[in-house]
Each structure stands twice: as C-alpha cells, then as structure tokens.
Amino acid sequence: MKSFAQFCFAFCLATLASFTVQANEEVRDYPLTQVAPHTYVIHGPLGYPSVENQGFMNNPGFVITRDGVVVIDPGSSLQAGRMLLKQMRTVTKKPVTHVFNTHVHGDHWLGNHAIREAYPKAILMGHPDMIKQANDGAGEQWVALMDNSTNGFTKGTRAIPPSVASVDSSEVKVGGMKFRIHAPEKAHSHTDIMIEVVEDSVIFTGDNVLNQTIARMVDGTFAGSIAACDRIAAVKAKVYVPGHGPSGDVTVVTNYRNYLATLFSVVKQQYDLGQADFEMKATVVAKLTPFHGWNRFDLEVGPHISLAVLETEAAM
Numbered sequence: 001m002k003s004f005a006q007f008c009f010a011f012c013l014a015t016l017a018s019f020t021v022q023a024n025e026e027v028r029d030y031p032l033t034q035v036a037p038h039t040y041v042i043h044g045p046l047g048y049p050s051v052e053n054q055g056f057m058n059n060p061g062f063v064i065t066r067d068g069v070v071v072i073d074p075g076s077s078l079q080a081g082r083m084l085l086k087q088m089r090t091v092t093k094k095p096v097t098h099v100f101n102t103h104v105h106g107d108h109w110l111g112n113h114a115i116r117e118a119y120p121k122a123i124l125m126g127h128p129d130m131i132k133q134a135n136d137g138a139g140e141q142w143v144a145l146m147d148n149s150t151n152g153f154t155k156g157t158r159a160i161p162p163s164v165a166s167v168d169s170s171e172v173k174v175g176g177m178k179f180r181i182h183a184p185e186k187a188h189s190h191t192d193i194m195i196e197v198v199e200d201s202v203i204f205t206g207d208n209v210l211n212q213t214i215a216r217m218v219d220g221t222f223a224g225s226i227a228a229c230d231r232i233a234a235v236k237a238k239v240y241v242p243g244h245g246p247s248g249d250v251t252v253v254t255n256y257r258n259y260l261a262t263l264f265s266v267v268k269q270q271y272d273l274g275q276a277d278f279e280m281k282a283t284v285v286a287k288l289t290p291f292h293g294w295n296r297f298d299l300e301v302g303p304h305i306s307l308a309v310l311e312t313e314a315a316m
C-alpha cells in the first residue's frame with residue numbers, strides 16, 4: 001500500500017503534467033500545403049466545431065513576403081492560431097506583420113489572439129462592418145460558442161477583432177506583394193472580404209465559396225453569394241482557397257455557384273407554382289444530385305430552401 005507521501009508525490013506529478021499540457025495546448029497538426037510560390041494553407045477538417053475537431057475547421061493561410069508574413073484567417077481559437085504559427089515556423093522565420101480576417105464568423109478569426117501573443121505589432125484588418133460587429137458582442141458570442149462546442153478546449157481564447165478597415169477594391173502592399181480586396185455586398189455574411197494575392201494568382205474567398213461542404217446562410221443572401229462567385233471567377237486566378245474544404249482551380253468557384261444558383265432558381269420556380277418550403281424540398285433536393293455527398297448537405301439544405309423562399313418573397 002502506498003504511503004501518504006508517495007500518494008502526494010504521484011498526485012502532484014499528475015497535476016503538474018496536466019497543468020503543463022493545458023498551458024501548451026494547441027490544436028493537433030493538419031498538413032501544411034504550399035499552394036503557390038509564396039502562399040501556404042492548412043486545410044482544416046470539415047464539419048461544425050466539436051470536441052473531436054477541437055473547434056478547428058477552417059483554412060488558415062499565409063503569404064511569405066520579402067518583409068514579413070501576411071496571415072489570412074488564423075483559425076477559431078488561441079490554440080488553432082498557435083498551431084498555425086508553429087507550422088509557419090517550419091518554412092520561415094520572418095515575423096507576421098499583417099492579418100486579414102475574411103468575415104465576422106469566429107471560426108475564422110479568434111486565432112488573432114495567437115498572432116497578437118507572438119507579434120504584438122501585427123496589423124489586423126477586416127471589413128468595416130466586421131470590426132463593428134465583432135466589437136459589438138459577436139466576438140464574445142463566438143468565444144462562448146467555441147468554448148461550449150469543444151467542452152472547454154479553447155478556454156483562454158480572447159476575441160481580438162481587427163482595427164484597420166479593408167474596403168472594396170483597395171490594395172495593401174507588403175514586402176513587394178500586392179493584396180487586393182474584393183468586398184461583395186450581402187454575400188455570405190454582410191461582412192465579407194476576399195483577398196487576392198496578385199503576384200501568386202491566389203484568391204482567399206472566405207465562406208463566399210466552400211468546397212465539399214455547404215455554408216450556413218443565415219447571415220447572407222443567395223443573390224449576393226452568386227454575384228460574389230461570378231466576380232472572383234472572372235479574375236481567373238490560378239488557385240482559389242475556399243473558407244472550408246480543399247483548394248483548387250476556378251471549378252471550386254463554379255461548382256459552388258452551381259449549388260447556390262440551382263437551389264435558388266428551383267426554389268423560385270416552385271414558389272411561383274404555389275409550393276411552400278416543405279412541399280418543394282424533394283423537388284429541390286433532386287436537382288442537387290452532385291452535392292448529395294457534400295458534408296452538411298442533409299443538415300443545411302432544408303434551412304437553405306426556407307431562406308431562399310424568404311429571399312424570393314423579399315425581392316418581389
């Protein structure tokens with residue numbers, strides 16, 4: 001039988017070990033992919049934030065310029081942002097000088113905390129309405145949502161919203177590279193910017209484009225999302241990095257546009273025939289065969305139909 005002293009020693013070791021793990025905790029590694037000469041992306045897993053995925057499910061990226069690193073969407077938590085920085089250091093020792101956040105949804109930007117922790121002078125940029133909403137309570141709501149859905153894994157994360165506004169068609173030059181902003185109106189979230197890395201011919205689309213998975217549309221519109229797809233497809237970039245799912249060529253954009261446009265047009269046809277959302281569901285779903293295997297399709301297609309009906313009515 002263990003003596004009291006032995007018990008205390010074992011207990012203290014165990015406590016110390018768990019404390020040490022807690023203090024250094026990062027999201028587990030996902031592969032770092034070079035998608036263009038200066039541009040890297042970590043493609044997160046698909047799904048909603050959960051205990052299993054540690055709340056991490058977006059596509060953080062970074063661009064290595066002559067003078068420093070520009071990060072796009074450093075993930076959903078302090079722990080996700082630290083994982084991104086750890087992997088970044090395997091390919092560059094340059095400091096992070098700038099961060100773009102594509103929109104207000106916290107799975108994309110709560111990782112700003114990790115950037116600020118390591119690089120206090122980094123300039124954080126986002127849509128003017130993203131800055132406003134994030135400061136007006138959306139940031140705190142997302143911190144709580146991530147904490148709840150991961151059972152506390154993201155604890156310690158603080159919302160650090162951007163402070164520099166990125167407006168439509170503006171350009172930011174960093175270390176000899178140009179970052180062009182496309183800010184579509186009323187697309188995925190009403191706070192969206194898409195970032196074109198001009199020299200690398202890469203576009204980070206945020207959640208205006210997804211691949212192999214379907215976006216929640218409660219904060220957006222179908223018409224605006226379709227227009228956003230058309231706008232960036234016309235740029236003819238070599239690489240498109242969606243908000244979630246694998247990167248690829250322009251077909252990533254045209255596929256997603258096809259989902260949105262098919263759903264929206266079939267809903268309108270059925271609405272004109274006098275069908276309610278629940279009555280038209282089978283007809284709409286039958287027209288979306290290429291997307292049946294996409295992540296979240298079964299969960300989101302019903303809400304999408306209801307939202308498309310509301311948008312159709314609002315446009316009349």
Ligand SMILES: [Zn+2]
Nearest residue numbers: 103105188207
């Ligand atoms: Zn989003």
